[in-house]
Amino acid sequence: MSSIICFEVEGQIVCEREEDRRARELEEKLKQHLGSKLLELLKTLIEQYELEITVNIESGKGVGRWKRKQS
16 A cells, blocks of 8 residues: 655645655756766866867757867
């Protein structure tokens, strides 16, 4: 048997199953964690490499080139 939890979000009452709430919260935490790790990796790459990225705005496709920075 599952529990239903109701709470207020932006002035509206929302009800959901306890399992769904836990799954949603876990997904949000994972997204935040992955986002922060990707940002950390990007910062490291930028410190060590010269990056050149060309993107076609219409298609969303692009090409990236990089080379290690000289010390």
